[in-house]
Amino acid sequence: MSERASRSLADKLNHLFASVKPRGGQEYSNEHVAEAIRAGGVTISQSYIWQLRKDKKQNPTLKHVQALADFFGVPAAYFFDDEVTSRVEKQLELLKAAQERREEDAAGQDVKLMAMRAGELSQERRQQVMDLLDVVYRLEQAERRGGMDSPG
Structure with missing residues (x-):
């Protein structure tokens, strides 16, 4: 047993x-x-x-x-x-x-799709996407730490 x-x-x-x-x-x-x-x-x-x-x-x-x-x-x-x-x-x-x-495969596919789409953007628009991604990343890191640090 x-x-x-x-x-x-x-x-x-x-x-x-x-x-x-x-x-x-x-x-x-x-x-x-x-x-x-x-x-x-x-x-x-x-x-x-x-x-x-x-x-x-x-x-x-x-x-x-x-x-x-x-x-x-x-x-x-x-x-x-x-x-x-x-x-x-x-x-x-x-x-x-x-x-x-x-889930890992789906995450990898998401990253590839984002990269492909970003490659079709102008340099200025890619920079806007990177800025937005940075804000979202910092918000998520703050949530994971249990607080809501301001993104800026």
Whole structure:
């Protein structure tokens, strides 16, 4: 039996939150998951999801387990069958690696497209684009540091 086999439902649910993310890359919120599940016709609250994730509730109903599994795109057995858990997590790792490669490829394509378009601009317009890019770059760096330094 592997060390992963004995994980709690909370651990497995938290692993799904950490592994299955929307395109923006940020983890789904409990509220987002609850709203999506409610839209599918199953009554669930964000606080109940929080309780499941914090291991304060350990025995969800089958309909809640199925709804959570459906939201994250895994079989309900993921939460109960250690072999299924292991297989799904390996698939999620492969999917994540493939998504990262696609994102890197897309970023590379964006850079190439920008360079091609910039090459068709006059020197004056290229300088304007560089100035704008510098401002955007500084804003993003400030956001990453957690502050909003002025760009100028």
